[in-house]
Amino acid sequence: MQTLTGKTALITGAGKGLGKAVALALAAEGLHLGLIGRTQKDLEEVARQAKKANAGIEVHIKVADTGIYAQVKEAVSELVGLLGSVDVLINNAGILKVGSIVELPVEEWQQVIQVNLLGAYYVIHEVFPHMLAQKKGDVINVASTAGLKGAANMSAYGASKAALINLSESLMYEGRKSNIRVTTLNPSTVATDMTVNAKFTDGNVEKVLQPEDLAQLVVYQLKLPQRAFVKEVGLWSTNP
Numbered sequence: 001m002q003t004l005t006g007k008t009a010l011i012t013g014a015g016k017g018l019g020k021a022v023a024l025a026l027a028a029e030g031l032h033l034g035l036i037g038r039t040q041k042d043l044e045e046v047a048r049q050a051k052k053a054n055a056g057i058e059v060h061i062k063v064a065d066t067g068i069y070a071q072v073k074e075a076v077s078e079l080v081g082l083l084g085s086v087d088v089l090i091n092n093a094g095i096l097k098v099g100s101i102v103e104l105p106v107e108e109w110q111q112v113i114q115v116n117l118l119g120a121y122y123v124i125h126e127v128f129p130h131m132l133a134q135k136k137g138d139v140i141n142v143a144s145t146a147g148l149k150g151a152a153n154m155s156a157y158g159a160s161k162a163a164l165i166n167l168s169e170s171l172m173y174e175g176r177k178s179n180i181r182v183t184t185l186n187p188s189t190v191a192t193d194m195t196v197n198a199k200f201t202d203g204n205v206e207k208v209l210q211p212e213d214l215a216q217l218v219v220y221q222l223k224l225p226q227r228a229f230v231k232e233v234g235l236w237s238t239n240p
């Protein structure tokens with residue numbers, strides 16, 4: 001297994017939920033962090049907790065909307081400059097809008113695609129050249145089981161994640177020959193603000209997956225010998 005101490009990681013959507021849990025897990029493993037999100041105070045709090053978990057790491061934060069290319073370009077450039085490299089990308093920022101194809105406003109449908117698909121693409125576009133240059137790296141794209149099949153009232157989110165799954169596989173084929181590992185992570189319901197607000201947890205917040213479960217999976221993947229990687233993984237809870 002690899003040791004992760006001293007590596008550098010960029011995490012998008014790091015202010016809460018899955019991104020926050022992954023940030024704290026990677027901090028505990030000794031990675032230096034660059035955190036991107038939309039809310040400054042959330043990022044500051046994650047940075048504080050990460051430094052508390054491991055005083056020996058650097059943590060830099062940058063407020064940016066991953067759905068806006070210019071902001072992604074500036075954020076990645078600034079954070080990679082501060083960290084000196086980027087070994088790991090956790091492409092996690094995402095939003096959920098629930099509603100039927102007819103009823104969900106066009107602007108909201110577009111916004112989901114803008115953040116979940118184009119935002120993920122923008123981040124990859126800016127980060128991947130660094131990995132290609134160093135002939136090494138790890139990308140974990142957080143898609144969803146919702147991208148694997150259609151469902152009523154989930155068309156925007158499902159379509160965005162289906163496209164991200166395809167983008168992620170294409171990236172895997174492009175990176176593999178340069179020693180870059182690309183993993184598509186498809187969680188089912190995890191207890192975060194996203195799903196609690198959408199009432200997906202059915203009042204059973206403690207019975208579904210927890211953000212820390214995903215974070216543990218990410219750490220396992222990163223620790224695999226460099227020759228090996230999990231190409232695509234679904235994480236499910238034992239409770240229906």
Ligand SMILES: NC(=O)c1ccc[n+]([C@@H]2O[C@H](COP(=O)([O-])OP(=O)(O)OC[C@H]3O[C@@H](n4cnc5c(N)ncnc54)[C@H](OP(=O)(O)O)[C@@H]3O)[C@@H](O)[C@H]2O)c1
Binds near residue numbers: 036038094186188190
């Ligand atoms: N929770 C689940 O059951 C589940 C299942 C499968 C996949 N996922 C995926 O996992 C990822 C994380 O979800 P989560 O459940 O942790 O959601 P969450 O609790 O809503 O947290 C999302 C985080 O991403 C940030 N974010 C959202 N849009 C952003 C943008 N355009 N630019 C920068 N940061 C942005 C949010 O910041 P602000 O609060 O400041 O906007 C927040 O910190 C998403 O891609 C989601 O689709 C979640």
